[in-house]
Amino acid sequence: MDEPGSADPVGSSGAKPRPRLEDVAARVGLSTASVSLVLRGVPGPSERTRQRVLKAAADLGYRPDRTASALASKRSRLLGVMIDVHSAFHAEMVEHLHTAAEEVGYDLVLSTQTRTRDENAAIETLLSFRCEALILLGPVAPASVLADLDRKAPVISVGRRITGAGLDVVRSADDDGVGQIIDHLVGLGHRAIVYVDGGKGVIATDRRRGYRAAMRRHGLDAQIRILHGDHTEEAGDRGGRHLLGGGDLPTAVVTFNDRSAIGVLTAFRGAGVGVPGDVSVAGYDDDTLSRLTCFDLTTVSQNAEEQARQAVLAAVERLDQGRAVPREIVLAPSLVVRGTTAPPR
Amino acid sequence: MDEPGSADPVGSSGAKPRPRLEDVAARVGLSTASVSLVLRGVPGPSERTRQRVLKAAADLGYRPDRTASALASKRSRLLGVMIDVHSAFHAEMVEHLHTAAEEVGYDLVLSTQTRTRDENAAIETLLSFRCEALILLGPVAPASVLADLDRKAPVISVGRRITGAGLDVVRSADDDGVGQIIDHLVGLGHRAIVYVDGGKGVIATDRRRGYRAAMRRHGLDAQIRILHGDHTEEAGDRGGRHLLGGGDLPTAVVTFNDRSAIGVLTAFRGAGVGVPGDVSVAGYDDDTLSRLTCFDLTTVSQNAEEQARQAVLAAVERLDQGRAVPREIVLAPSLVVRGTTAPPR
DNA sequence: ACCAGCACTTAAAGCGCTTTAAGCGAGATC
DNA sequence: GATCTCGCTTAAAGCGCTTTAAGTGCTGGT
DSSP states (O other): OOSTTSSSOSOTTTOOOOOOHHHHHHHHTOOHHHHHHHHTTOSOSOHHHHHHHHHHHHHHTOOOOHHHHHHHHTOOOEEEEEEOTTOHHHHHHHHHHHHHHHHTTOEEEEEEOBTTBOHHHHHHHHHHTTOSEEEEESOOSOHHHHHHHHHHSOEEEESOOOOSSOOEEEEEOHHHHHHHHHHHHHHHTOOOEEEEOOOSSHHHHHHHHHHHHHHHHTTOGGGOEEEOOOSSHHHHHHHHHHHHHHSOOOSEEEESSHHHHHHHHHHHHHTTOOTTTTOEEEOSSOOHHHHSTTTOOBEEEOOHHHHHHHHHHHHHHHHHSOOOSOOEEEEOOEEEOOTTOOOOO | OOSTTSSSOSOTTTOOOOOOHHHHHHHHTOOHHHHHHHHTTOSOSOHHHHHHHHHHHHHHTOOOOHHHHHHHHTOOOEEEEEEOTTOHHHHHHHHHHHHHHHHTTOEEEEEEOBTTBOHHHHHHHHHHTTOSEEEEESOOSOHHHHHHHHHHSOEEEESOOOOSSOOEEEEEOHHHHHHHHHHHHHHHTOOOEEEEOOOSSHHHHHHHHHHHHHHHHTTOGGGOEEEOOOSSHHHHHHHHHHHHHHSOOOSEEEESSHHHHHHHHHHHHHTTOOTTTTOEEEOSBOOHHHHSTTTOOBEEEOOHHHHHHHHHHHHHHHHHSOOOSOOEEEEOOEEEOOTTOOOOO
């Protein structure tokens, strides 16, 4: 037992113990109960007491130990957020979730899936932190699993539509978003508008449907043309090459997402086809990529800020206001017109 | 007091209380002490007991409450990681940190600075979770502040060189990385190699120094040419245009980072200058951007995995092995040759 | 028969906080 | 003067776990 540091495993480097509630209490000659009350802003203590406690706490550099307070109050005031740390969109969401949570007095714990750590493990971690609600960004687990989970802590699915599982959903209207792009293109005079698909998955389905519906709405049923694809640049590249090879170039191409759009863009430009001169191209997501000056892609923004706000709100309603019936919040996405769309020539 | 849900604030939706250690103990007719011992894999309990406890715990779906265990053991087994959630590189680091931490029995808590939430707030959050060590990715706080922090919990600065503050540093040798690029280019036959700078900051300084040193090493002192810049595409674009306007195009351009390189690339290609046909271009960071087929940029990888491993290792040495003297771990970056570099013509 | 030694097991005291019921003056009421 | 209130304060009992000292019941040696 004499290996160095084993006596005081944490920070054997002479770190003085952090002040406890008791230390603050001793300093002002009050009980820990009073100090606790003051520090949490609970009404009761007199004004004089408040001031003294606050001063003492500040002097001591007291910082409440949320571990202890969570245990005692049986409330962690923690929202668990599952993200894919590689996603730029998720990064943006986290930012907005943070501010939204802070406003209502909650804190966030982030967990991410990785190659070696699946969604399940990520959620387990959140649970073991005693998160009171789970905000899952683009969960892929089956609805039944999520429904089970919801019995342990309210689950809010962000971005993925889930029906009948009794949980809250915050998402943007993907069909409407694609519709807006089509409207924009048709407004510019386009008629031959091809869609590069995003594969299977709820979101891809919605967007594809949005494309179909919008085309019909404009009486362009005959022009509906969908190319297979997925969520990568390669898919866009393949789609682009396919069109180039076919000899019947449309006047506009809309893709499942920005990455795919960039693939299309690259394929076209590489072949000497001008964008938006010869063909217009539009993506979806308002990815950071799309903002790069070398792409300057017309796209659709999912309004991360509002989605984040609504997700936190949903959690708070469940936790603090006793709402039990599930809600689905569908937000309208907004078109972002940049430089890859123009009237056909 | 009769607003709905106020009686049982958390999950009033009939969630059954999670099983406690006591429940597991009761089920097998043992004390909580024994169960705790078994569940933590501490030697002592008999094999028979182990099996029974394990089974009971599984049956009940018991999951230890880390809040309580942290409080009792005074060990949270949590490593605090501060990141910029917008950084793709940080995202990659998080992934590797997760696996590295898991291997040594620690968990991660992530905190990120945002526009409204500075580095300080992010660190405060980590501390209030009782993180035992802080792994800060690219911290910007002054060395003295970090040194102070180190007294509360061991601080590991990743990516930023900090001398004399007594804390651990894990970084890659930026000067060496740029040196490798120059070697590569010189090996291809280049002599006129321009560098687009990354502005002030420790990292930018190191890379610039690496450029200068490597050029001298190859007897190209006279060719040293540095253009002002920063970490954005705009900077690269400006640099590129400047070179185009000057009429004296070099045969190769090396930039502070990939984003800047992409700016250069775009400027060149837009002006009809072929890359790598007319000019070679190289970046730094091995950003996801650089891997896009439309860029296919030659760059330098910082070896995130090894940095992550070393950072966790450093933390563990401090926490569990009593190391008190600071260590600086400098890793060698590695050249990633892609399609934007070729022999000059 | 006695004790030592061993292999397990457990009672009980916290960890730092919250929370509830009770306590305690002092002024208001009868 | 007894009784109530009211405003403030606090003792004490946890929260779900860990940890340590103290058992317990064996075996085996003498």
